[in-house]
Amino acid sequence: MNQPRPPFERTELVDKPGIVGAKWWQSALADESTKVARRSALRSIVIAGGVLAGFGAMVAMCAKSISGGSPSSTSSGGFQLDPSEATESRKGSLDVQRDFGWNFGAYDEALVFDGASLQPFDPTAAATLIEAMRPARVDLRPFYLPTLFDAPYATPREMAKIDPVQVAKWKPLAKSGIGPIRTPAMDLAYEKGRALAGLFDALKANGGSARDANAGILVDLPGPEALAFAAGAASVFDPVVLFDNWPHPRGVVRAHETLGAALFYQPLFEKERASAPKTAKGKPPLFVLDRRRLTAYTDDASQFDNRFVAKLPSPAAAMSALGVQRLLYVVPTEADAVVESDDLNDDFLLYASGGVDVRALSSELLQKPAGGSEVFYGGTSASHTSFFLDYPWAKPPRPATSRLAQNRGKDYKAAPRATPYSTGATTGSVARQRPATFSTVPVIVAVGTGIVLGSRYTRSGSWNRSSGGGWAS
Numbered sequence: 327m328n329q330p331r332p333p334f335e336r337t338e339l340v341d342k343p344g345i346v347g348a349k350w351w352q353s354a355l356a357d358e359s360t361k362v363a364r365r366s367a368l369r370s371i372v373i374a375g376g377v378l379a380g381f382g383a384m385v386a387m388c389a390k391s392i393s394g395g396s397p398s399s400t401s402s403g404g405f406q407l408d409p410s411e412a413t414e415s416r417k418g419s420l421d422v423q424r425d426f427g428w429n430f431g432a433y434d435e436a437l438v439f440d441g442a443s444l445q446p447f448d449p450t451a452a453a454t455l456i457e458a459m460r461p462a463r464v465d466l467r468p469f470y471l472p473t474l475f476d477a478p479y480a481t482p483r484e485m486a487k488i489d490p491v492q493v494a495k496w497k498p499l500a501k502s503g504i505g506p507i508r509t510p511a512m513d514l515a516y517e518k519g520r521a522l523a524g525l526f527d528a529l530k531a532n533g534g535s536a537r538d539a540n541a542g543i544l545v546d547l548p549g550p551e552a553l554a555f556a557a558g559a560a561s562v563f564d565p566v567v568l569f570d571n572w573p574h575p576r577g578v579v580r581a582h583e584t585l586g587a588a589l590f591y592q593p594l595f596e597k598e599r600a601s602a603p604k605t606a607k608g609k610p611p612l613f614v615l616d617r618r619r620l621t622a623y624t625d626d627a628s629q630f631d632n633r634f635v636a637k638l639p640s641p642a643a644a645m646s647a648l649g650v651q652r653l654l655y656v657v658p659t660e661a662d663a664v665v666e667s668d669d670l671n672d673d674f675l676l677y678a679s680g681g682v683d684v685r686a687l688s689s690e691l692l693q694k695p696a697g698g699s700e701v702f703y704g705g706t707s708a709s710h711t712s713f714f715l716d717y718p719w720a721k722p723p724r725p726a727t728s729r730l731a732q733n734r735g736k737d738y739k740a741a742p743r744a745t746p747y748s749t750g751a752t753t754g755s756v757a758r759q760r761p762a763t764f765s766t767v768p769v770i771v772a773v774g775t776g777i778v779l780g781s782r783y784t785r786s787g788s789w790n791r792s793s794g795g796g797w798a799s
Contacts, residue, residue: 413773416766419631420473422778423572425484428477428499431630431767431781433492435575437503437582442550445590447505452478458592461564462602465648466611469639474569474585478504487777499573499585507550507586514701515551518692519558521701522656525713526610527562528723536562539719542611542650544638546657546667547689549584549616555656555689556614557591560598563612570634571619571765577632578623584616611648613638617658620669620747626768633765635669635747635758642680652719653677655686655738663688663735671748672758674740679753685717686735704730 422430429435455475461467478500482488488496522543526536543563545552556565573582588595602609615636623629639645645653655670657663663686666674674684693705702710712726716736742750746761770779 411773412770412779414768415771416763417769417778419574419765419767420570420572422767422769423574423632424480425482426488426778427482427496428480428572429496429502429575432575433495437573437575439507439583439586442507442509442583442586444586445506445508447589449478449500451592452500452504452589454596455588455592458596458599459565459567459588460599461566461611462599462604463564463606463608463611464604465606466564466566469568469613469637470566471568471570471637474567474571474573474581475588477572477585480572499582504573504582504585504589506590506592507583508590509550511548512550512554512587512590515547515554515689516558517694517701518689519545519555519560521558521692521703521710522687523559523562525703525711525723526720528711529720531723532721534720537607537610537649539610540649540651541654541719542613542645542648542652543654543656544613544615546615546617546655546662546670548618548658549579549581550587552614552616553584553587553591556612557594559612560595562609564602564609565595565612565614567614568637569614569616570637571632574630574632576628576630578621578629579616579618579632579634581616581632606649611650617667620667631763631765631767635760635764636667636673638670638673640673641676642678642682645677645682646680650682652683652685652717654717655684655735656689657686657735658688659690660688660732660734662686663733663738665743666740668743668745668747669758669760671740671743671745672751675742675750675752678740683719684738684740686738687717688733688735691730691733691735704728 427433452475455478456472459470459472459475461470479498481498482496485493523536526539526541529536529538532538543559545555547555549569553567556563556567559565567588569581569584571577571579571581573580573585619634619636621633623631639648655663655666655674666686677684691705692701692703694701695705695707700707703713704710706728708728709726709730711722711724712729714720714722715726715729716733742752744750746764747759749757749759767781769781771777772779
């Protein structure tokens with residue numbers, strides 16, 4: 327015969343800044359007259375709309391953090407949830423942020439800008455960022471990903487399911503410490519973008535234009551530098567931003583820095599966009615990626631997986647339709663110019679099979695001479711126009727009197743590689759792949775309804791399955 331379950335009993339009072347505990351919930355359990363079976367308690371909370379993004383922290387404490395015991399121990403006074411009531415699942419990171427807030431599971435944690443100079447900021451400017459960053463050319467707009475720029479004023483779609491205590495703490499990203507940033511690395515990247523754009527613009531000297539090379543640029547640098555490079559080149563090229571994530575206080579990808587860089591350059595992008603041609607005969611495209619998008623990590627309890635994969639026009643016919651027969655892949659170092667990021671391998675192979683020539687360029691080759699202030703290809707004015715000898719896509723605007731001793735990227739060719747982000751297929755329609763848990767986060771969900779009860783992790787630890795099969799703190 328099945329034994330009746332003991333009543334649900336509170337064994338620990340949670341009232342610490344590091345643990346997002348709701349006092350109203352604790353008080354209700356303290357009243358002997360309100361004791362009910364734990365299944366009924368959980369069901370009542372869900373029905374009442376008390377489901378919240380930080381519920382995992384509210385009902386589960388990390389025994390290791392509180393008592394020094396093992397994560398699966400319950401001897402410190404923690405309690406278990408029956409697996410039939412709640413279980414762990416993984417949800418898409420961006421979906422969870424859109425439902426429960428950009429800082430899901432970390433409502434009381436601040437963004438950190440290491441080494442960045444924060445500039446004065448009018449938060450309302452972020453409301454126009456999506457439009458400011460939109461490509462001028464109409465045919466480029468379908469490839470623009472405004473995801474990152476949608477974050478500053480986004481309101482959680484499931485706000486009614488968030489604990490009122492947390493709702494009171496929540497602020498839009500635009501009012502949570504975000505603002506324009508500027509770094510020395512951004513300043514240098516901006517100058518490098520200007521120098522490269524100047525090479526293409528100098529084709530006017532032969533009576534032509536930057537479009538004569540039939541070339542586009544793909545900038546694959548760390549987010550803030552990638553945007554700075556694009557800003558420097560924006561007078562000649564039409565930036566197409568491909569940032570497909572949101573910031574998070576524990577984000578694997580430091581997207582808040584990239585957003586800060588966008589806010590810094592927003593006036594420049596707005597000015598260039600307003601004066602640029604809107605037709606396909608306008609500026610050549612410059613695609614912008616955050617090289618940190620695939621950053622590896624190992625700890626779900628301390629990091630939030632806000633990674634993403636590149637989404638370029640594909641196959642080659644799509645790129646060719648944009649006037650791009652040659653693609654210059656700009657990367658940080660000479661070592662990076664030998665092999666592309668894993669998530670670009672399939673696209674580059676398809677480009678090659680479709681007649682689009684892809685070459686790489688290390689941004690290290692865009693340098694200032696000793697004591698100089700202007701950036702040149704190869705580091706000197708004498709070698710600058712040798713760019714079109716290493717990348718023979720147009721006649722040099724003037725003869726070069728010096729050439730680089732080494733440029734590994736000019737001979738770059740994509741080779742088939744099977745990786746967690748690529749198939750290595752050289753033809754046909756390639757289904758993009760990624761690791762099974764990529765860009766997902768562990769959450770606790772109610773069995774039967776699938777409602778997200780909260781983050782599996784908290785500032786003090788994470789939910790863990792107890793030795794008895796239940797969920798323990």
